[in-house]
Amino acid sequence: MRMENLPVKLYQALDIAVFSKENYGFKLRSLPPEWLSQLVSKEDLKKVCNLDEHFPFLDCCLPSFEYHWESQNMEPLLSDTWIETTDAGYEIPLEASAIYVEGTAFILLQNLGEKYEKNVEMLQKARDNLLTKEMLEAEVAKRTKEIKQREEELA
Numbered sequence: 001m002r003m004e005n006l007p008v009k010l011y012q013a014l015d016i017a018v019f020s021k022e023n024y025g026f027k028l029r030s031l032p033p034e035w036l037s038q039l040v041s042k043e044d045l046k047k048v049c050n051l052d053e054h055f056p057f058l059d060c061c062l063p064s065f066e067y068h069w070e071s072q073n074m075e076p077l078l079s080d081t082w083i084e085t086t087d088a089g090y091e092i093p094l095e096a097s098a099i100y101v102e103g104t105a106f107i108l109l110q111n112l113g114e115k116y117e118k119n120v121e122m123l124q125k126a127r128d129n130l131l132t133k134e135m136l137e138a139e140v141a142k143r144t145k146e147i148k149q150r151e152e153e154l155a
Contacts, residue, residue: 014110021069021105025050035111038086051107057082058096058107065098069105081112 011018011030019026025048028036032045040054052059061079068077079096086092093112098105 015113016111017109019051019107019109021107022048024048026107029106033111035092036109038088038090039084039092055082055084055094055096055109057084057094061096061098065096065105065107068098069100072100074100076108 008031010016012033015033015035016030017028017033017036018030020029027048028045032040032042036045040049044054052062057079065077076097076099081093081095084092084094095110095112097108097110099108100106
């Protein structure tokens, strides 16, 4: 593999779309991942576009991203995770990163896919375990109270 092809292959493997900040919007700089074509028309992907029109959640992130780019910080600034829904009703969990490299501001959009599903599953298990613990603690408190009442009756 030629080294100049490495970034393209990495973006594809990580399911990332790379956009550079231009004067009046953002320009796609990577090959469009399949999920991106389900959310943004091919015509819009060929030109400079306002990402927040296609991804309304980014409207909340852009002020922080702008500040991050102005500081010329190469360390990525991550957004929270959000869900976009395709016309077919398929949900795509996304995360955005703002990064500044060699005089250019970038937004990277990543489809979290299976990572997101695993995280949701882990959080659900933790919630279920907490509810079970609370239920058991309530049952122990109830039985302890019943035992104390019996002891008082016998005394």
